[in-house]
Structures are given as C-alpha cells and as structure tokens.
Amino acid sequence: DAGVIQSPRHEVTEMGQEVTLRCKPISGHDYLFWYRQTMMRGLELLIYFNNNVPIDDSGMPEDRFSAKMPNASFSTLKIQPSEPRDSAVYFCASSPSSPYEQYFGPGTRLTVT
C-alpha cells in the first residue's frame, strides 16, 4: 500500500485566496483525520470522519475552514479566505477501527503571505 497520500506538498498563497488540501487515505481504513501542526500549538486535531461522516469538528478553528469526504478514498480541507495565521503544516491521517494507530501522510506545508 502507498500509505496516506496528500497533495500538494507545498502551497504558497496570498491572503484572501481559497486553499484546498487533498488527502487519499489507506484503502480499508474507516477513519480519516485532519491535523494542523504549528510551533505554538503543536499537533492539533481539526476534524475526523468515520465511514465518510464527520464525527467531531470541534477543532476546526473557525467558519473559514471546512472539510469534506465525498467517498472512502478522498477528502478535502478547504480554507476560504486564507489568512497568514493559517500558515502551518497540515497532516491527514487514517486508521482502521481497531487498533487505534493512526497512519499519517507526509503533510502539506501551507504558507499564506
């Protein structure tokens, strides 16, 4: 298996632009997670899905952030409009129902100028 795939690996955009991050989870995994990593806050969970249904989005910082999972093999995290404080590394991870180990993608480094 190729592991969790994320695209793009790097994204540089201007403030106010829409940003879309993409993720393909490991085949057969029931859960998909979106994380954000910053120096100040570490690795924080934004939202996670079970069988394509959002279960907990309490970590989504504000309405500018939205996530979808239209099918078992694809998810997007969208930021509209983007702001400089959104600059971070965004990770996607997936896991089976059991055990609880999550498998992370390589991340997308987002820079908003």
Added chain:
Amino acid sequence: DQQVKQNSPSLSVQEGRISILNCDYTNSMFDYFLWYKKYPAEGPTFLISISSIKDKNEDGRFTVFLNKSAKHLSLHIVPSQPGDSAVYFCAARSIQGAQKLVFGQGTRLTINP
C-alpha cells in the same frame, strides 16, 4: 489544558547508550497510549503502543513502560542509533474520545556518534 505533557523539549544521548523519553498525562480516562517518531518534512510514523491493562510492551530495541498510578509513561530505546534522531511524540486515547488521539508537544532526540 494540556492533557498529555512531554516536559523535555530535547534530549541528547550518545550512540549505543539508552535513550529514555518521558510523558505525563492527566486524564484518568486514557486507556491506550502510543509513541510516534517524526523526521523533518515527513509525517509522524507509529512506533509502539500500550494498553492501560499492561505495564510494559517491547518491540525490538523499543520498550514502553506505563505507570498508571503516576500517570506516566516512558519510551526506552536500547541501544540508541544515529537513525533514532528525530522528534518523538507520545499520544493517548480516551475511552470517551472514540478514535481521537491527544498528542504531547514532542521531544527532539539527538543521538551523538
């Protein structure tokens, strides 16, 4: 409220010696603990885990110890190798939190030749 704490931001160990990474937690509802390793520009990779019903789990050079009464876990690496230089995160899963993991801030381990 940081439920999982790694109080040492960095640790330096000589090659061949033992590396001990520590993690403290506050939530008594945590029932499963994991360690992840992260290299620069990569996503975290799962290393080893332990259920709260055990106090030790071993996998090759890696051993995780859990002290529930002290709410403390540690990761021992013996012997330490240069390739072990990375950032190590401990994470915990709560009975109430389903598949959610709470991560510590990480400890940067450097193995010196």
